[in-house]
Amino acid sequence: MFLKILKLSLRDSLKHPLFTILMMIGVVVSIFSMTTIVAIGDGTKMEIVKVLQGFGFGGDVMMVAAGGGRLFRHRPSNVKTLTLADAEALRQFPFVVDVAPRQGIRRYPIHYMGRSFKTRILGVTPSYLKVGKYAIDMGQALNQRDLRDHLKVCLLGKTVAKELFPKDMAAALGQFIQIGKFFFRVKGILAEKGQLGRFDMDDRILIPLTTCSTLFIRDTYIHAISVKLTDAKNIATYQKLVKAFLRKRHHLLPTQPDDFRVVTSLDVVRIVNQSSRELTRLLVRIMIISLLVSGIIITNVMLAAISERRVEIGIKRALGASRRAILIQFLFEAIWLSLLGSLIGVGAGVLVAYFLRNMIPVSLSLHPLYLAVGFGFLVGTVSGAFPAYRAGQVDPIRAILGGRR
Amino acid sequence: MMPVISLNQVEKRYVSGSVITEVLKGVTFSVLPGELVSIMGPSGAGKSTLLYILGCLAYPSAGQYKLDGVDVGTLPDVALSRLRNEKLGFVFQSFHLIPQYTALENVLLPTVYSKGSRKEKKQLTDRAKELLDLVGLSERYHYLPGELSGGQRQRVAIARALMNNPEVILADEPTGNLDSRQSVEIVALLRELNERGRTIILVTHDPEVGRQARRLITIRDGVIQSDEPCS
Numbered sequence: 001m002f003l004k005i006l007k008l009s010l011r012d013s014l015k016h017p018l019f020t021i022l023m024m025i026g027v028v029v030s031i032f033s034m035t036t037i038v039a040i041g042d043g044t045k046m047e048i049v050k051v052l053q054g055f056g057f058g059g060d061v062m063m064v065a066a067g068g069g070r071l072f073r074h075r076p077s078n079v080k081t082l083t084l085a086d087a088e089a090l091r092q093f094p095f096v097v098d099v100a101p102r103q104g105i106r107r108y109p110i111h112y113m114g115r116s117f118k119t120r121i122l123g124v125t126p127s128y129l130k131v132g133k134y135a136i137d138m139g140q141a142l143n144q145r146d147l148r149d150h151l152k153v154c155l156l157g158k159t160v161a162k163e164l165f166p167k168d169m170a171a172a173l174g175q176f177i178q179i180g181k182f183f184f185r186v187k188g189i190l191a192e193k194g195q196l197g198r199f200d201m202d203d204r205i206l207i208p209l210t211t212c213s214t215l216f217i218r219d220t221y222i223h224a225i226s227v228k229l230t231d232a233k234n235i236a237t238y239q240k241l242v243k244a245f246l247r248k249r250h251h252l253l254p255t256q257p258d259d260f261r262v263v264t265s266l267d268v269v270r271i272v273n274q275s276s277r278e279l280t281r282l283l284v285r286i287m288i289i290s291l292l293v294s295g296i297i298i299t300n301v302m303l304a305a306i307s308e309r310r311v312e313i314g315i316k317r318a319l320g321a322s323r324r325a326i327l328i329q330f331l332f333e334a335i336w337l338s339l340l341g342s343l344i345g346v347g348a349g350v351l352v353a354y355f356l357r358n359m360i361p362v363s364l365s366l367h368p369l370y371l372a373v374g375f376g377f378l379v380g381t382v383s384g385a386f387p388a389y390r391a392g393q394v395d396p397i398r399a400i401l402g403g404r405r
Numbered sequence: 406m407m408p409v410i411s412l413n414q415v416e417k418r419y420v421s422g423s424v425i426t427e428v429l430k431g432v433t434f435s436v437l438p439g440e441l442v443s444i445m446g447p448s449g450a451g452k453s454t455l456l457y458i459l460g461c462l463a464y465p466s467a468g469q470y471k472l473d474g475v476d477v478g479t480l481p482d483v484a485l486s487r488l489r490n491e492k493l494g495f496v497f498q499s500f501h502l503i504p505q506y507t508a509l510e511n512v513l514l515p516t517v518y519s520k521g522s523r524k525e526k527k528q529l530t531d532r533a534k535e536l537l538d539l540v541g542l543s544e545r546y547h548y549l550p551g552e553l554s555g556g557q558r559q560r561v562a563i564a565r566a567l568m569n570n571p572e573v574i575l576a577d578e579p580t581g582n583l584d585s586r587q588s589v590e591i592v593a594l595l596r597e598l599n600e601r602g603r604t605i606i607l608v609t610h611d612p613e614v615g616r617q618a619r620r621l622i623t624i625r626d627g628v629i630q631s632d633e634p635c636s
């Protein structure tokens with residue numbers, strides 16, 4: 001009999017399509033938005049990890065950046081705290097294999113034969129190529145002579161090379177391109193590092209650090225130092241040592257904050273985890289709200305449906321339905337509609353995430369499905385319970401005699 | 406022969422706040438299997454109230470009601486519902502078919518609440534079709550109630566009442582919403598069912614209809630005024 005009632009409830013809800021749709025709407029929207037948020041959130045997290053690794057943030061690299069404060073905040077590039085001497089001094093640590101100081105300018109205009117482009121200019125030393133794992137595809141790398149003589153030579157990232165020399169990249173070698181007002185000889189072309197989400201590792205030009213200092217930054221203060229370490233294991237200790245060392249070199253009093261940041265892969269992992277925790281918290285909040293909203297929708301639509309279907313309930317009671325049978329039918333109706341709504345929501349969310357996958361990072365997994373099934377069941381049960389109880393309590397005689405009572 | 410229905414000093418009152426409405430004030434009678442009884446009386450006399458107590462949709466406030474030997478007043482809702490499902494068939498004034506169901510689906514509805522699995526579905530469908538044939542609707546299995554005339558709808562309702570092969574059919578003004586020609590047909594159908602042995606109790610306002618029964622109970626102000634065989 002139980003099965004027959006379940007079947008009847010399926011059939012009956014199909015015969016009241018308007019109520020059915022109204023009941024499902026809240027759940028569909030909730031689950032849909034949740035699915036897309038999860039997909040985009042997970043995708044972004046994966047992307048962040050990928051991008052940071054792409055920076056050369058292996059476990060055995062740490063970065064010292066100019067200026068204090070929060071780790072990953074953009075700040076003006078005119079912070080004057082870090083020097084080339086700081087970088088060289090770090091070499092005295094036995095765990096430091098190499099140091100790569102740099103200066104950088106974001107989106108600087110470059111020109112060649114009427115073509116213009118904006119790219120990132122990095123003033124670097126030969127060490128930078130090693131520490132950052134850059135390979136030379138064509139031509140030559142920077143060397144100490146370029147640095148010593150402040151030569152106007154440059155290495156082009158693949159994106160820049162393609163932009164300025166669309167027909168034949170190899171033709172770039174030996175040509176003079178204009179960076180701002182100055183002409184630079186193209187000394188080499190970097191091997192492709194690849195696209196990391198929206199961050200293009202090949203959209204850059206490397207020039208000697210000294211040249212960058214005199215022509216563009218007009219100062220010798222550097223922006224960051226990548227430090228290659230002997231091992232990744234003791235990185236936390238190394239970080240402490242480097243911090244203490246730099247504070248001493250910068251003559252900071254104990255009350256003064258750091259005027260530099262030491263970032264390690266551990267910090268990266270921590271930040272990513274923290275942001276994903278924040279996302280989870282947001283998600284939980286959204287879930288609770290949508291749980292409430294869709295629950296309230298279901299309860300109200302169901303109450304309306306039940307008062308609309310009072311006569312039907314009365315008839316069924318007369319034909320042998322117990323209060324319990326009526327209750328079960330309506331409760332089951334709420335549960336299965338809410339489940340169906342959840343599944344539709346997941347489907348739509350996954351579909352949207354799928355179509356967005358080329359525009360923004362998304363991650364498609366089965367998690368939203370489990371979430372949706374649980375959510376659908378919970379919302380259906382909780383919000384259907386009261387209306388179902390009310391349906392069971394409908395007085396069959398009043399319902400049957402209708403307007404006459 | 407044991408009566409299928411027996412009432413002993415049945416009372417029914419409705420209490421709403423401080424207002425107490427005494428509807429039935431001690432009704433005693435019994436009905437033997439195979440009888441065709443009509444209940445008549447002025448509006449508000451308590452006819453419907455009596456019928457729905459007979460139909461196990463309401464408990465008597467006092468007195469005893471035995472259906473097929475079982476004292477109904479002491480049964481819980483589930484058991485009472487089973488009695489309705491197995492022993493009783495209802496026919497209403499306004500037909501009360503479920504408008505979204507076809508004629509066949511309406512006739513099959515009582516089986517949802519019966520014991521037994523869906524395995525006999527084919528058998529049940531065959532029986533429902535036979536009943537529709539019996540009430541003269543062999544061409545209308547898949548019509549919705551909205552596509553049927555009043556008389557046809559009441560035929561579907563009668564087929565539905567017969568579906569679980571009940572002991573008693575209870576009809577509350579079954580001809581109340583029908584024109585005279587359709588009324589005659591419905592009453593003829595009920596008489597025919599009675600001739601085949603079905604116990605029928607019908608409430609009516611229409612003396613023409615009332616006179617078709619073999620026994621006429623008149624109630625007034627909640628008490629039986631007369632209970633006599635019809636000519």
Ligand SMILES: Nc1ncnc2c1ncn2[C@@H]1O[C@H](COP(=O)(O)OP(=O)(O)OP(=O)(O)O)[C@@H](O)[C@H]1O
Pocket residue numbers: 405419420421426428446447448449450451452453454455
């Ligand atoms: N739930 C209720 N609460 C209060 N009073 C009620 C209730 N149900 C019925 N009554 C009253 O009981 C009396 C009898 O009602 P009932 O429907 O049984 O009469 P009836 O004989 O069927 O009348 P009619 O011929 O008009 O159908 C009426 O006065 C009615 O107002």
Ligand SMILES: [Mg+2]
Pocket residue numbers: 452453454
């Ligand atoms: Mg009445």
